[in-house]
Amino acid sequence: MRLTRAAEYAIRCMVYLAKRGKGLLTSRQEIAQRAEIPGHFLAKIAQDLARAGLIEIRQGAKGGFVLLKEPAAISLLEVVEIMIGEIYLNDCIARPSTCRVSYSCAVHQVWMKARDQLRTTLSEVSLEQLVREESCIAPSRGPCPGLEGTDGDPENIPEANSV
Amino acid sequence: MRLTRAAEYAIRCMVYLAKRGKGLLTSRQEIAQRAEIPGHFLAKIAQDLARAGLIEIRQGAKGGFVLLKEPAAISLLEVVEIMIGEIYLNDCIARPSTCRVSYSCAVHQVWMKARDQLRTTLSEVSLEQLVREESCIAPSRGPCPGLEGTDGDPENIPEANSV
DNA sequence: ATATATAAGATAGATAAAGTCCGATATAGA
DNA sequence: TCTATATCGGACTTTATCTATCTTATATAT
Incomplete structure (x- = not known):
């Protein structure tokens, strides 16, 4: 009952792209390094994101990924469910055929409610919000350095501590 | 991101025992057959439930399982988390050490909220409720007469995707 | 043309889930 | 006490999925 790593990486990638802004190209390697995602794995994940229309993948020299939508228009739920x-x-929600046992109905209702709540919670959060809010945990530069800091030192990998 | 089968079976087993009532002995075989749980698998699951103090296991001829607590005193969350x-x-909730990346903070908050909601929802449902409510279900399919309550959309059935 | 960077599919390794098997143990009843 | 019955408890097998990597192919800038 936990998120897969691929989905976790996809979120990191999308937040990183959102931080850069819609339409801006970022190389796969930069994202991989800065967001701590295995490079080849990121390539695969990006394909799913591209198929879903969230990003565009540019091949060739100076290739990379481009965010296609406004960060405010992409929800966390969207990213997660793409992955x-x-x-x-619960299986019995997805495949009611496994739900023939007499006990099922009441339990079923609970899982339906739980699922709806979870999806709602995730859908209410946009990448724009995430980018805006996380700015206050900038690594080593004091409390809240504002919304800047997206371009600049590519070498300094931020090491934010846990909440 | 789905419940394991063992947990699903545990719920069935506990609901079945709850239906019989506290203190009543029921053989493993009866439960296995009626709740459609692989017999040996049920034995293993029962050990966890017994270790957690929910049931007592009686060995020997005429052995079986006995519910130790009132159905109203056992929540769905309890059963699920035993299993x-x-x-x-999300991993970053359980192991904050994996959460060093800069993006983490805001996303972390969302997962915390989602987790709390989910656990609350499951904790608010007792076995007693489940036993009482499921009485309305006929073994065959069809809607539950009185239970349409919180369940918004009929929803298309997602095919066996990976969750 | 060449160097660079990603695409797309195949595949392998790791991990976890799901289910099975068997010797050990406990109980009821003769 | 002895025997049949039933579960214990752990080891084991199987299966599935996740995670990651490798390889060949393709696209682009210069």
Whole structure:
């Protein structure tokens, strides 16, 4: 009952791209390094994101990924479900055929409610929000350095501590 | 991001025992057959439930399982977490050490909220409720007469995608 | 043309889930 | 006490999925 790593990486990638802004090209390697994602794995994940229309992938020298939508228009739920499919929590929600046992109905209702809540919570958060809010945990430059800091030192990998 | 089968079976087993009532002995075989749980697998699951103090296991001829607590005193969350451990949804909640990346903070908050909501929802449902409510379900399919309550959309069934 | 960078599919390794098997142990009843 | 019955408890097998990497192919800038 936990998020897959691929989905976790996809979120990191999308937040990173959102931080750069819509339409800006960023190389796969930069994202991989800065967001701590295995490079080849990121390539695969990006394909899913591209198929879903969130990013565009540019091949060739100076290639990379480009965010296609406004960060405010992309929800966390969207990113997650691109990677792991629609959230349902319990098999009996996705495949009612496995739900023939007499006990099922009441339990079923609970899982439906839980699933709806979870999806709602994730859908209410946009990448724009995430980018804006996380700015206050900037690594080594004091409390809240504002919204800047997206371009600049590519070498300094931020090491924010846990919440 | 889905419940394990062991947890699903544990719920079935506990609901079945709850239906019989506290203190009543029921053979493993009866439960296995009626709740459609592989017999040996149920034995293993029962050990976890017994270790957690929910049931007592009686060995020997005429052995079986006995519910030790009132159905109203056992929540769905309790049963689930005995089987799969504490729900956390995202690794970064369980192991903050994996959460060093700069993006983490805001996303972290969302997963915390989602986890809390999910655990609350599951904790608010007792076995007693489940036993009482499921009485309305006929073994065959079809809607549950009185339970349409919180369940918004009929929803298309997502095919066996990965969650 | 060449160097650079990603595409796309195949595949391998690791991890976890799901289910099975068997010797050990406990109990009821003769 | 002895025997049949039923679960214990752990080891084991199987299966599935996740995670990551490798390889060949393709696209682009210069």
